[in-house]
Amino acid sequence: MYWFLLLVAVHSAACAKILAIAPTPLYSHQSVFRSIWSELSQRGHHVTLITTNPMKNPTLTNLTEIDISFTYKLVFEDHQMQYVVNTESNIVKLMAHVFFVMNNMTSEQLKHPQVEALVKSDDHFDLMVVEAHVPAWFGLAKKFDCPLIIVTSLPATNFFKGVVGNMHNLVYTHSFDLPFGEDLSFVQRVICVLFGIFDGIQNRYLLYPFQERIIRETLGDEKIDLIDIVQNVSLMITNEIPGFSKVITHIPSMVHTNGLQIQPPQDLPSDLKQFLDEAPNGVIYVSLGSTVKSYLMSHEKKFVLFEVLAGLAYKVVWKLEEKVDQVPPNVKVVSWAPQQDILRHPNTKLFISQGGLQSIDEAIRFKVPILGIPFFGDQFYNSIRVKELKLGSWIELHTLTKEKLKEVILETVDNSTYLKNLEEMSGLMEHPLKSVDKAVWWIEYVIRHKGAIHLRSPLAGMPFYQYYLLDVGGFLLVFFIVGAFISLRLAKLAWKQFRQRTFTKVKLQ
Ligand SMILES: *[C@@H]1O[C@H](CO)[C@@H](O)[C@H](O)[C@H]1NC(C)=O
Numbered sequence: 001m002y003w004f005l006l007l008v009a010v011h012s013a014a015c016a017k018i019l020a021i022a023p024t025p026l027y028s029h030q031s032v033f034r035s036i037w038s039e040l041s042q043r044g045h046h047v048t049l050i051t052t053n054p055m056k057n058p059t060l061t062n063l064t065e066i067d068i069s070f071t072y073k074l075v076f077e078d079h080q081m082q083y084v085v086n087t088e089s090n091i092v093k094l095m096a097h098v099f100f101v102m103n104n105m106t107s108e109q110l111k112h113p114q115v116e117a118l119v120k121s122d123d124h125f126d127l128m129v130v131e132a133h134v135p136a137w138f139g140l141a142k143k144f145d146c147p148l149i150i151v152t153s154l155p156a157t158n159f160f161k162g163v164v165g166n167m168h169n170l171v172y173t174h175s176f177d178l179p180f181g182e183d184l185s186f187v188q189r190v191i192c193v194l195f196g197i198f199d200g201i202q203n204r205y206l207l208y209p210f211q212e213r214i215i216r217e218t219l220g221d222e223k224i225d226l227i228d229i230v231q232n233v234s235l236m237i238t239n240e241i242p243g244f245s246k247v248i249t250h251i252p253s254m255v256h257t258n259g260l261q262i263q264p265p266q267d268l269p270s271d272l273k274q275f276l277d278e279a280p281n282g283v284i285y286v287s288l289g290s291t292v293k294s295y296l297m298s299h300e301k302k303f304v305l306f307e308v309l310a311g312l313a314y315k316v317v318w319k320l321e322e323k324v325d326q327v328p329p330n331v332k333v334v335s336w337a338p339q340q341d342i343l344r345h346p347n348t349k350l351f352i353s354q355g356g357l358q359s360i361d362e363a364i365r366f367k368v369p370i371l372g373i374p375f376f377g378d379q380f381y382n383s384i385r386v387k388e389l390k391l392g393s394w395i396e397l398h399t400l401t402k403e404k405l406k407e408v409i410l411e412t413v414d415n416s417t418y419l420k421n422l423e424e425m426s427g428l429m430e431h432p433l434k435s436v437d438k439a440v441w442w443i444e445y446v447i448r449h450k451g452a453i454h455l456r457s458p459l460a461g462m463p464f465y466q467y468y469l470l471d472v473g474g475f476l477l478v479f480f481i482v483g484a485f486i487s488l489r490l491a492k493l494a495w496k497q498f499r500q501r502t503f504t505k506v507k508l509q
Pocket residue numbers: 015041042043044045059060061062
């Protein structure tokens with residue numbers, strides 16, 4: 001009897017119903033979360049996952065996937081997102097388009113028949129885990145009345161740090177969408193603050209209200225308050241690279257992971273393996289990631305890259321989504337590349353990358369110097385940081401010329417300074433606990449305790465003027481000014497009196 005009760009108790013704690021939602025159509029995001037979903041299901045939890053990149057792994061019997069991969073077509077074909085992202089340098093225009101597409105995407109995803117059935121069902125869930133950047137989905141936590149965990153494949157933004165009550169500073173932890181490094185000039189610091197204010201306002205007064213309207217309509221619940229829900233999240237799971245990402249104080253409910261996307265080594269396809277093995281001078285690997293499609297680079301720039309690479313003594317593996325007619329003999333064009341295994345290969349000497357966080361993580365881990373060609377988002381910040389930390393260099397696409405590119409490649413490839421720094425930094429990635437175990441431990445902790453309200457920071461929900469001490473600072477400033485003014489008047493009065501008295505005395509004498 002005793003045993004039976006114990007078994008039941010263990011069972012109920014060990015096997016929860018989890019609703020996981022990863023709505024962003026970006027492989028680099030999805031690949032980070034996948035290990036969490038698999039691990040949860042393998043530990044006996046029943047996970048229902050709404051995702052744009054289903055794993056379709058038949059061995060994961062406790063994982064039910066709802067496939068919303070139609071989002072890729074919607075975002076990248078119907079709304080041409082990548083053209084805006086790659087060619088639009090105007091950040092306001094870019095944000096406006098992202099904003100429009102995100103709301104359209106969310107509405108369409110919620111209308112997907114399987115999603116709609118789930119959302120309208122009376123199912124019960126013990127926990128929801130949702131990707132951070134599409135807030136409408138948070139509203140389901142109210143309907144299912146369960147704790148909420150948010151996950152992101154990036155470090156937390158200032159907006160999130162603000163709402164969950166983590167320390168942040170508009171300059172010190174400036175937005176990674178700004179193309180600034182660590183040493184900031186006065187003008188750059190002013191831009192950081194203005195950008196931070198703008199970003200905060202657009203999240204709070206534009207994105208959240210719009211997303212709130214979408215989820216209120218879907219659920220027929222006018223009382224959903226997304227800011228209130230996000231201020232009460234149990235945990236935020238983030239992704240950072242030790243030694244690369246900013247060092248900052250974090251509250252206990254901010255759980256860091258890194259390298260969740262790393263897979264065990266696998267054999268390369270035989271033709272690729274042979275190409276890499278038979279490269280006495282080494283190999284340069286070129287991939288501009290899964291979002292920046294290479295065909296978006298102008299022909300002129302691509303030609304520059306091809307010409308320079310063809311003239312080098314190195315072999316080149318280039319991940320390119322288009323057909324190329326005249327491929328130079330030292331270049332191999334592949335439409336898909338097992339990136340981690342290519343970077344693991346001892347002959348790989350340089351990684352020409354768009355500078356996405358996951359690519360940088362992999363380059364550091366496998367000790368390959370980086371040459372960044374950033375396009376958008378955090379790629380500029382990451383590339384500048386690569387240069388600052390002497391892990392490689394970066395080059396701007398606008399200013400790319402044959403001479404310059406060749407010079408930078410030769411300086412970066414096989415550079416002993418970079419190799420030494422990469423060696424050191426990859427060593428910093430060790431942890432007492434594997435990232436996936438850490439994430440899952442904390443997720444199960446929230447399941448066991450039905451939330452983590454005791455971890456809620458007192459700063460969550462604090463008005464910004466209190467957080468920045470504007471009220472206290474303002475009061476003290478006024479107090480001192482008035483005090484100084486009164487003291488000055490009194491001193492003047494006393495001086496007048498004194499002079500008058502001495503003057504009369506002198507006159508009398
Ligand atoms: C599925 O979950 C059950 C418990 O709910 C567990 O016993 C089983 O091992 C899990 N299956 C897989 C393939 O992880």
